[in-house]
Amino acid sequence: MAERNKHQSLIGMRLEELETYIEELGLEKFRAKQIFKWIYSKNVRDIDNLSDISKDARLKLQADPKALPIGSLNLITHQISKDGTEKFLFETKSGEKVESVLMKFEERDSVSACISSQIGCAVGCPFCATGTLGFKKNLSAAEIIEQVLFMQNISGERIDNIVYMGQGEPLSNYDNVVESIRMLRELVGIGVRHITVSTSGIVPRIDQLAKENLQINLALSLHDPTDEGRDFLVPINKKWPVLEVINSLNRYELITNRRVTIEYVMLEGVNDSFEKAKILGELVRNLHCNINLIPYNQTDVSDPFKRSPNSNIKKFKELLEKTSRNKTVTIRRERGHDINAACGQLANKHQ
Template sequence: MSPTAASSTNHHHSASDAHSIPLLGRSVEELTAWVQEQGQPAYRGKQLHNWLYQHGARSLAEITVFPQQWRHTMADFPVGRSEIAYRSQARDGTVKYLLRLADGMTVETVGIPTAKRLTVCVSSQVGCPMACDFCATGKGGFDRNLMVSEIVDQVLTVQEDFQRRVSHIVFMGMGEPLLNVTNLLGAVRCINEDVGIGQRCITVSTVGIRDRIRQLAQFRGQFTLAVSLHAGNQRLRERLIPTARNYPLPDLIAECREYVQITGRRLTFEYILLAGVNDNLENAAQLAQMLRGFQSHVNLIPYNPIKEADYQRPDAERIQAFADALEQRHIAVSVRYSRGLEADAACGQLRAAAK
């Protein structure tokens, strides 16, 4: 898919319902065309772009550089901003937001600050159809895909709340991004070109959907692709990710290799360590065997507990032994401890229910 094909706004809409597509997610060219359709001069497109992406305008009524009469007329036109329904903060400064969308549905997003970075963990769907056994989001079922505007809004919301610029984006919130690939790529374009975050600071995480990784490769983006494996053999992977039976590991890995060939970019593989399930040395050997000769990096994530599943996190020694076993087999590896644990804002803990 070319970047231009991916940037078509929000969904495939017919002209008749174009009036209801929110403004957020549109490029400066699209906004310029829109203001001209409303009988306004072209230069207002740049002003609108600036107010949406730099000032975070929530309605056209706020845009003081526009004529008062027109602002009044257009006050109800959807900009595409959500409301914060609930906000919880962990001791480490991580903040989880429950955002209420225009149709009343809710979605979670997380702001993760460090001294040098502010990362937003964005959701791509309301709920998730992948039903991973260890993940709170997957337990809640699936409602719908998010529009481009609803994805971009999450970034602006966190930026506004923290009063500092967002530097990094990870598509690791609710949902499977590659089941919403058109809007995902539209959002990546917008976050990059309009919000101004470099594509190399964006990571897209997937459990793998047949042919979609190939589709991402054609987009030739500069973002990092992270593929969630969680197992080195098909039987164990199906136990953890029921939908994996539709896409056997050998096929997934072959598509990943193709992605590296086409893009020349290193792939990240995510592997959640579950005590006594996928964390022994044989599991490590299987994983290493599968990833041999691959331009890749393995991210080990010690499990984050949720109420709905009784998995445990392995102890530090076992985590280290697994990492060492990969390193001895020349697999690049790092251990990522999640932040935001006690606010239920860590990997696999997101669920869209108000407290």
Template sequence: MAMGLLQSGCSVSFARALRSRTFTTISSTVTVPSLKKASQMETRFLLGLSEEQLQQLSLDFGQKSFRGKQLYHLLYKRKVKEIQEFSQLPLEFRNDLEEAGWRVGRSPIHKAVTAADGTTKLLIKLEDNRLVETVGIPVKDNDGSSRLTACVSSQVGCPLRCSFCATGKGGFSRNLKSHEIVEQVLAIEELFKQRVTNVVFMGMGEPMLNMKEVLEAYRCLNKDILIGQRMITISTVGVPNTIKKLASYKLQSTLALSLHAPNQSLREKIVPSAKSYPLNAIMKDCRDYFLETRRRVSFEYTLLAGVNDSVKHAIELAELLHEWGRGHHVNLIPFNPIDGSEYKRPSKKSVIAFVSALESRKVTASVRQTRGLDASAACGQLRNEFQKSPLLSGSIDQESHSEVALAS
């Protein structure tokens, strides 16, 4: 599980693109698809375009470049959802954009469910009537400051089918486009009426199987929505040849690897896709990621009662991490119960013993606080009945735009 990429006249690295605000694809450049001659049946999205692109788009439509600056302000500052609501722009320009197939790229919220702790899960209804989930997690720090984390999805469903994960049980539909990732963050901001400070790619899907769109969304979140790179975490269960590729961009973000077992045999039982990516290979790639980026890797470890939560497993995990060098942290996640699962949540005593065994062997570890459990919005519970089949026309319920508070 577990954010048209930018265009410019020359091929540059993604890291350079972040510094210069130019837009390139991961491996090659493309042209901004802005001309009015293009097929009017082809839908294009403004959300995700840089200020420079929006200026060029305006010029292509016979407008002054300052109209692009206005577009940028409307999209990322005022966060307007419909082109016809761009009241600062000439009506002719607005009509031309729509006739050429341009849309903002914001989708309606199908339903919002809020847990007793304030965590809110949104179901966003996409253009093809499929639903994708995103979660807003508000946190009050001890110093009185507040943070808002958006847990975003990168796919509709997930093809990897980790045995403990609700999303995988729902099947896989398709990859999300970059604007469909970005709009999740904007939806969370709109609901909570405050800025998102942190983004974690830990929602539905495997980000590394949709790396191009994820990196396009990442650029927009960082450069246009102004979320710091170090406030963004990209999670992966491990896809061969992708961690090294991600490291080459030298992003200043945290890589979170869903490990869940200290040895290959047990990991294959919990994470079926591990059969194609041996543990030694994935640990080497994580070590190289740290050496390349100097950013610590976080190892996500879901504790399953009687399966991988013993002190023996903790000792084996510590030995594995020490074997592959420094620059790591273990984030322990007590299993969140889901319907139809044979797994159980470990006891508090087992969790404490696991942490103690790691820390006594000089491995830093933390236990993730369970948030949103009563709204089925906690880690591993992102699931909905429409993952494979889109909504039928007109099937949205009467509460689709309301917030439903659940008692604890």
């Protein structure tokens, strides 16, 4: 019964664990491999749909009062934006809401998923809907990968890129996030170079991640190049200030040989001055990085933060390219604006 007590669903079990579990239910060990294929290659969520498994065996998988379901999340809402972006709101077994977003990029023929790692977030960035919830709970590795499998099941799409950029600070849920990355690689078949973890800058965890030999991409939500500005926008900066976090990215890059990404949300009158563009350019000049400018997704008219005008973002980009000595600076294309696709917006409405 050990495996049943440790897990809430078949998703998240290692093959050996699934073998032990089904043997405890009186089934043959080889069935575990069949079930694995159904879950991870065919995105099946219902035991009745395991069609090459006999009816008797399926009954055994369901009849035991302690039998586990394939997945533990429930789908609450599924919205599709005019631009094709799909937003999913799931509910955990204990009733918390989890958001995930699926984006299709036809020009690149790829499908990306933005997934959550926590319920709420302790970092408390004032412009972020999730930050206003406070921290509620870490998601398990199984709940993290199930978001991907569930989205594939509903949309019929094969996801090839994953970003840990939904609700939560992934490096504050370090063990489950690293375990979920390994599962995405080994069970779901997603290449690690197609997985990006976005952090607000937990320096000891960035150093730890560098040594995991995962070869994933790392993004830093910098949002302001000065300690004064960043203390306000990303309060964790009071613990690990700008220079410390940039130095940790340098170490990450040295150890992993992977280029990092600097994320910068453009907020009118807050962090979008041309002076800040110059400071930012000089700050990252010696870092092997790309910079991604993110037009702010305003929640509603009462939102105290406003998005920077496009003309301003363009000028900021030009100055940044110049002062950073030709780093690649991109402006993120907005997606799912009509369905509140920014992190935390939908969950907030439902909490």
